[in-house]
Amino acid sequence: MSTALARPAAPxxxxxxxxxxxxxxxxxxxxxxxxxDLRQCVDTRAMRAVLLVTAAIMLAVIALSSVLxxxxxxxxxxxxxxxxxxxxxxxxxxxAVITAMAVAGEWSSGAMQSTLLQRPRRGxxxxxxxxxxxxxxxxxxxxxxLLTAGATALTAAVARxxxxxxxxAQTLLASSAHLLAGALFGIACAIxxxxxxxxxxVAISVPFMVxxxxxxxxxxxxxxxxxxxxxxxxxxxxxxxxxxxxEPSALGAVLLxxxxxxxxxxxxxxxxELG
Amino acid sequence: MSxxxxxxxxxPSAAAPVRIEVRDLSKRxxxxxxxxxxxxTCEPGTVTGFLGPNGAGKSTTLRILTGxxxxxGGQALIDGVRYRDLPAxxxxxxxxxxxxxxxxxxxxxxxxxxxxxxxxxxxxxxxEVLALVGLxxxxxxRVGGYSxxxxxxxxxxxxxxxxxxxLVLDEPANGLDPDGIRWMRRLLRSFxxxxxxxxxxxxxxxxxxxxADRVLVIxxxxxxxxxxxxxxxxxxxxxxxxxxxxxxxxAIDAVGAACTPHGDGALxxxxxxxxxxxxxxxxxxxxxxxxxxxxxxxxxxxxxLTDGARGDAGSPVGAPAAPSLLEV
Numbered sequence: 001m002s003t004a005l006a007r008p009a010a011p012x013x014x015x016x017x018x019x020x021x022x023x024x025x026x027x028x029x030x031x032x033x034x035x036x037d038l039r040q041c042v043d044t045r046a047m048r049a050v051l052l053v054t055a056a057i058m059l060a061v062i063a064l065s066s067v068l069x070x071x072x073x074x075x076x077x078x079x080x081x082x083x084x085x086x087x088x089x090x091x092x093x094x095x096a097v098i099t100a101m102a103v104a105g106e107w108s109s110g111a112m113q114s115t116l117l118q119r120p121r122r123g124x125x126x127x128x129x130x131x132x133x134x135x136x137x138x139x140x141x142x143x144x145x146l147l148t149a150g151a152t153a154l155t156a157a158v159a160r161x162x163x164x165x166x167x168x169a170q171t172l173l174a175s176s177a178h179l180l181a182g183a184l185f186g187i188a189c190a191i192x193x194x195x196x197x198x199x200x201x202v203a204i205s206v207p208f209m210v211x212x213x214x215x216x217x218x219x220x221x222x223x224x225x226x227x228x229x230x231x232x233x234x235x236x237x238x239x240x241x242x243x244x245x246x247e248p249s250a251l252g253a254v255l256l257x258x259x260x261x262x263x264x265x266x267x268x269x270x271x272x273e274l275g
Numbered sequence: 276m277s278x279x280x281x282x283x284x285x286x287p288s289a290a291a292p293v294r295i296e297v298r299d300l301s302k303r304x305x306x307x308x309x310x311x312x313x314x315x316t317c318e319p320g321t322v323t324g325f326l327g328p329n330g331a332g333k334s335t336t337l338r339i340l341t342g343x344x345x346x347x348g349g350q351a352l353i354d355g356v357r358y359r360d361l362p363a364x365x366x367x368x369x370x371x372x373x374x375x376x377x378x379x380x381x382x383x384x385x386x387x388x389x390x391x392x393x394x395x396x397x398x399x400x401x402x403e404v405l406a407l408v409g410l411x412x413x414x415x416x417r418v419g420g421y422s423x424x425x426x427x428x429x430x431x432x433x434x435x436x437x438x439x440x441x442l443v444l445d446e447p448a449n450g451l452d453p454d455g456i457r458w459m460r461r462l463l464r465s466f467x468x469x470x471x472x473x474x475x476x477x478x479x480x481x482x483x484x485x486x487a488d489r490v491l492v493i494x495x496x497x498x499x500x501x502x503x504x505x506x507x508x509x510x511x512x513x514x515x516x517x518x519x520x521x522x523x524x525x526a527i528d529a530v531g532a533a534c535t536p537h538g539d540g541a542l543x544x545x546x547x548x549x550x551x552x553x554x555x556x557x558x559x560x561x562x563x564x565x566x567x568x569x570x571x572x573x574x575x576x577x578x579x580l581t582d583g584a585r586g587d588a589g590s591p592v593g594a595p596a597a598p599s600l601l602e603v
Contacts, residue, residue: 026362026363026366026395027363027395028362028363029362029363029364029365029366029393029394029395033392033393036389036392036393039389040389043381043385043389044378044380044381045380045417045419046380047380105378106378109378109379109380110373110375110376110377110378111376111377111378112376113343113372113373113376114376114377114378114390114433115393116342116343117341117342117343117364117365117370117372118364118365118390118393118394119393120342120358120359120361120364121359271345273338273343273344273345274338274343274344275334275337275338275343275344275372275373275376
C-alpha cells in the first residue's frame with residue numbers, strides 16, 4: 001500500500017452506506033427537548049442503578065409494611081394510608097437524588113459541553129431538563145401510589161380482611177405534595193449548584209435538618225426559632241399548601257428554597273463558561 | 276474496533292459552504308488577557324491549522340467561537356452570525372473540543388443516536404457514523420471503557436453526525452495510533468477538498484504541515500503569523516551567526532525582533548536577510564553566517580515566532596514574520 005499522502009479525490013456519497021433519506025430541509029434545532037433529555041438522563045448506568053435501587057426499596061417497604069400490618073398488629077389491617085406514609089420517607093430522599101442527577105448530571109460528567117454545542121440556547125436546555133426531571137418524578141410518584149394500592153388490595157385478599165382506604169385521598173395528596181416538594185428542591189439545588197454530588201448532599205440534608213431543628217427549638221421553648229425555621233421547612237410547607245393553607249411561612253419556604261435558588265442558578269447556567 | 280477504517284470519509288453537506296470569521300476578538304480574565312485583538316478568516320475548501328504554545332489562547336478562541344464562552348470584545352462568527360444564533364448549529368458546523376465531554380455512562384452508539392436526534396438526522400445516521408469512525412465493534416460498550424483514542428474517534432463522530440459543512444477540532448489526533456492519524460488526515464483533507472471548512476487546533480506540527488492549507492500562529496493571545504502554509508514555512512526568517520554572538524543578540528533584542536538560538540551560536544531571527552545585514556552594519560558586527568531559513572519546517576517557524584512573542588503580551592509581534600524595513 002502506498003504511504004504517499006496523495007490527496008484523495010472528493011468521495012462520492014454513494015461510497016457511504018445508505019441510511020435513508022436525508023431531511024430535505026434543515027429544521028431549526030429546538031433547545032426545548034424534554035423527551036430527549038428524559039432519554040439522556042435515563043440511559044446512563046448511574047441513573048439506571050439509582051432507578052433500580054428505588055424500585056427495590058419501594059417494593060421492599062411496601063412488602064414489609066403489608067406483612068407487618070397483618071402479622072404484628074392485634075387486629076390485622078391492610079391500610080393504604082399507613083403504607084403510603086411509610087413509603088414517602090425513603091422515597092423523598094431518592095426523588096431528590098434522581099432529580100438532582102437528571103438536572104445536574106451532565107455538568108458533573110462534563111457532557112454538558114456536547115449538549116450545549118448541539119443545543120446552544122441554554123434557557124431552553126434548562127427548562128427541558130427540569131421538565132424531564134418532573135416527568136420522571138411524576139412517574140415514580142404514580143408508580144408508588146399504584147403499587148401501594150395494589151399491595152393493599154393483595155394483602156387484604158390474602159389475609160381475608162377488608163382493605164382500608166380511609167383517608168386515602170388526603171394521604172395521597174399530602175404524600176404527593178411532600179414528594180413533589182422534595183423533587184423540586186432537588187431540582188433547585190441542581191440548578192444552583194450544577195453538581196450532582198453537592199445538590200444531593202444539600203437536597204437530602206436540609207429537609208432532615210430543618211424539622212429536627214424545629215423540634216429541638218419547640219422542645220426547649222424557643223418560639224422565635226420555631227417561627228423562623230418554619231420559613232425554610234419545605235416538607236411542612238408542602239403539607240400546608242396541599243391542605244389549602246396558604247401560610248406566609250409556607251409561601252416563604254417555597255420562595256427561599258425553590259424560587260430564589262432556581263433564579264440564581266438559571267443566571268449562572270446562562271453565563272457559565274465551559275471547557 | 277476497526278483499527279483501519281476503510282469507509283470513505285463523508286463529504287460535507289450539500290448545503291451552502293461555511294465561512295468562519297473572527298474580528299478583533301479579545302477575552303480577559305481580570306488582569307489576564309487570554310486573547311487580544313485576534314482577527315482571522317477560514318474560507319470554505321481549506322484546512323486552517325491553528326497553532327500556538329500552551330496558554331496562547333487557542334482553546335479560549337475556539338470556546339468563544341462555539342458559544343461556550345463570551346468574548347470581552349470583538350466577534351466570532353459562523354456565516355456572519357454567532358454560534359448561539361445559528362438555527363441548526365449541528366447541521367452547519369461540527370465541533371470537537373474535548374473528548375472527555377462525552378458521558379462515560381452511555382454507550383458509544385447511544386451517544387451518537389442522541390446527537391443524531393438533537394441534530395434532526397435520520398435514525399440510521401448513528402450507525403453510519405459509528406462505522407465511519409471505526410467503532411462499529413464497540414458501539415454497545417460504555418464510553419467509560421473506551422481508550423482515549425476511541426473517545427477521540429467518537430468525539431469526531433459526534434462532530435460529523437449532522438453532516439456539517441464545517442469542522443472545528445481541538446487536538447483531534449491526540450491519542451490516535453498511526454493508522455488513526457492517517458485516517459484523520461484523509462478525513463480532513465477529503466472534507467476540505469469537497470468544499471468543507473476546517474479549523475484545526477493542534478500541537479502536532481507535522482500533522483498540520485501534512486494537512487493544512489493555511490496556518491494561524493498565536494502566542495500570548497495575539498496573532499503572530501497567518502498565511503498559506505507554503506508562504507509561512509518559506510518565510511521562516513534568517514539564520515545568522517557573528518564573531519561576537521553576545522553583541523549580535525543584544526542588537527537583535529534592541530529592535531524587538533523574535534529570535535531563537537539554533538546552535539553553534541547561530542540565531543534564527545524573524546527578520547529578512549537584508550535587514551539583518553543592515554543591523555550588523557550599524558553595530559559593526561562581523562557576520563559568519565547569513566541565510567534565509569528555508570528548510571520548510573513548520574516546527575522551526577513555530578518556535579521562531581512563538582519563543583520571542585511568548586512572554587510579551589504588551590507588544591504584538593504582528594502578522595508578517597519578516598518585516599521588510601527596519602529603522603535602525
